Amino acid sequence: MCVKRGALTVAILRHGSGHTPGLRKRNEYCGVSGFISRHDVNHLLYFSLRALQHRGQESAGIAVYDGQKIVLHRGMGLVHQVFSKLILDSLKGTVGIGHVRYSTTGGSVEENAQPLHIYNLQHEIAIAHNGEIVNVSEIKSFLGKIGAAFTTKSDSEVIARLLSFHITRHGIVEGIKRTVRDLRGSFSLALLIDNRLFAVRDPLGIRPLAVGEIDGGFGIASESVAFHSIGGEFIRDVMPGEILELTPDGLITHHIFERKYKAHCMFEYVYFARADSIINGKCVYDVRRRIGQILAREHPADADFVVPVPDSGRAHALGYAEGSGIPYAEGLMKNRYVERTFILPSQETRVKEINLKLSPVKSVVDGKRIVLIDDSIVRGNTMRKIVRMLKQAGAREVHVRVGSPPIIAPCYLGIDMKTRDQFIANGKNIEEIAKAIEADSLGYISIDGLVEAIGIPKEHLCLGCLTARYPVPIDGEKIRFQSDLEDF
Ligand code: SF4
Missing domain, CATH: 3.60.20.10 (Aminohydrolase, N-terminal nucleophile (Ntn) domain)
Incomplete structure (x- = not known):
């Protein structure tokens, strides 16, 4: 070379x-x-x-x-x-x-x-x-x-x-x-x-x-x-x-x-990339599992089972089960022939597709206290539907744990999260979000916890949608570091 x-x-x-x-x-x-x-x-x-x-x-x-x-x-x-x-x-x-x-x-x-x-x-x-x-x-x-x-x-x-x-x-x-x-x-x-x-x-x-x-x-x-x-x-x-x-x-x-600092997108690790990919030297599956372990440390719960939202929440949930000692169980089944909810174009389509996509395993959830793990919450519609679905199937309690810190700001760099009013976490505290999604409790991984799980120093990650500070100059938004500005 x-x-x-x-x-x-x-x-x-x-x-x-x-x-x-x-x-x-x-x-x-x-x-x-x-x-x-x-x-x-x-x-x-x-x-x-x-x-x-x-x-x-x-x-x-x-x-x-x-x-x-x-x-x-x-x-x-x-x-x-x-x-x-x-x-x-x-x-x-x-x-x-x-x-x-x-x-x-x-x-x-x-x-x-x-x-x-x-x-x-x-x-x-x-x-x-x-x-x-x-x-x-x-x-x-x-x-x-x-x-x-x-x-x-x-x-x-x-x-x-x-x-x-x-x-x-x-x-x-x-x-x-x-x-x-x-x-x-x-x-x-x-x-x-x-x-x-x-x-x-x-x-x-x-x-x-x-x-x-x-x-x-x-x-x-x-x-x-x-x-x-x-x-x-x-x-x-x-x-x-x-x-x-x-x-x-x-x-x-x-x-x-x-460039002095890089800006690898944290969302590739949390949600978008396939779990068996290696990105910037880090195996995505390992990162998701560590996220779950750290989530268990930061937000413990009293529960009978750790249940993932399939498929992208699976590795996070496995990590949470390992970190908490609570058994892992598949309490939701996914219809593999429906497209990914997040990337369907309209809000209306997204809401309708949720029922087609997931269904509860009654024998796992009936009468149980569930820790429900998902990779992220953007709008909250999907999560509210899933919590309701589990409760209708007999779950006694549903404690939601999330593998990404609250998303509060748009992405201008290639992920379809565009306007602040889309985000359930924008302007609401944790209790208000828990109430909106009808969960018994709610815990998001911290930014430091996420950075620890990814294993790349914070200054080399893009965390723009979590911090509202971006690695490139964008009108009306704050820049991450002064040196990012000087680099352009
Ligand atoms: S703002 Fe940055 S971290 Fe958030 S999705 Fe966009 S590129 Fe990824």
């Missing part, structure tokens, strides 16, 4: 106003992958996307370089719905990228599906993006002045057009560097530029991105589980700020943008 650390490029944009509250439409949370090999990569891309399906269920896409040009297929739905065997077999090429996406209300349309594919006079570019750019208006206004036209509402297109602008003038690697300099926010990118594959991670390392090896080549994926599912091997994380090129023979680090 060769690592070059060059002088930073001169940014063309002054970072000024950036995000405008109320105008934000591009709230995406996604999974990306990319492979280069001596063999065709279409099946590697397909199965890697299936392993990343939990990161996005609304659309999927694959772009490959077929030896002469980039060919692409995208569509709405789950990966196996978007790609028939015929379509997948037509995507022949030894290098390519893939994407799974979900969006909030209004953004769930095919034009916003990725990978995004654009041309300029010299290059073809396909881009798969996980994250959220907060200075989109500023970049769009710059690109608009030089004649760029936009065909989607996606911030990923803004990245692609900016990249096209820079690489036309400065060549591919220097163009990527300049693009990274100009972007503010979270971005893990898989880039296919003609027949070359690059991975780029934002300098704060907000979203995950992993590198792996497969027979005959190398790959990148949002989470390490993607490599296991195709018989490959996880090598390491793409480093925060790294511009990495993958070739069939190895990896070339072209540049690393260094």
Whole structure:
């Protein structure tokens, strides 16, 4: 591997106003992958996307370089719905990228599906993006002045057009560097530029991105589980700020943008990532189990059983059972064929889906005192329904314990939690929240407890939605540290 650390490029944009509250439409949370090999990569891309399906269920896409040009297929739905065997077999090429996406209300349309594919006079570019750019208006206004036209509402297109602008003038690697300099926010990118594959991670390392090896080549994926599912091997994380090129023979680090502090998203560990992933060197399952153990120490309860909200509360609940000595039991069963509640687009849909998704195991809960463990509480609707469901099934007491501290502020960096009035914890004390969700008692893990469980120093984590202090400048919000401001 060769690592070059060059002088930073001169940014063309002054970072000024950036995000405008109320105008934000591009709230995406996604999974990306990319492979280069001596063999065709279409099946590697397909199965890697299936392993990343939990990161996005609304659309999927694959772009490959077929030896002469980039060919692409995208569509709405789950990966196996978007790609028939015929379509997948037509995507022949030894290098390519893939994407799974979900969006909030209004953004769930095919034009916003990725990978995004654009041309300029010299290059073809396909881009798969996980994250959220907060200075989109500023970049769009710059690109608009030089004649760029936009065909989607996606911030990923803004990245692609900016990249096209820079690489036309400065060549591919220097163009990527300049693009990274100009972007503010979270971005893990898989880039296919003609027949070359690059991975780029934002300098704060907000979203995950992993590198792996497969027979005959190398790959990148949002989470390490993607490599296991195709018989490959996880090598390491793409480093925060790294511009990495993958070739069939190895990896070339072209540049690393260094920052004093990182800002790994705590929510990846708490909820979003798959439990068997390794992110920033930490196994997500182990983190969730430690969260449960610390929760038992911070908020003990007198109860007969520890019951998880399946599936994401399972490891937390196991940890709580270990920490408290109270037996673990599966008191709720999940219908696996209903999509994840949190990522269904509308509030109304979410509430209806809860009954379809979970049902109580009466023999476990009837007449019992239950410690109910979930990874987080955002709006509180789901938790209230579950508590009611357990009580209707005969539970004597339901003590709720939560694996994330109270969420009080929006996420501007790629998780769909947008306005303060959505959050049940906003403006309510613990007793009021317990009453609202109809629990007999309620305990959230502390911020220090969460940091201890993750095992990464607090100054290298993003805790913005817990503290209302963010690692990038956002209009109307407080910055985390002064040095975060100086870094931009
Ligand atoms: S604000 Fe919260 S959800 Fe968003 S990146 Fe930071 S920790 Fe993650």
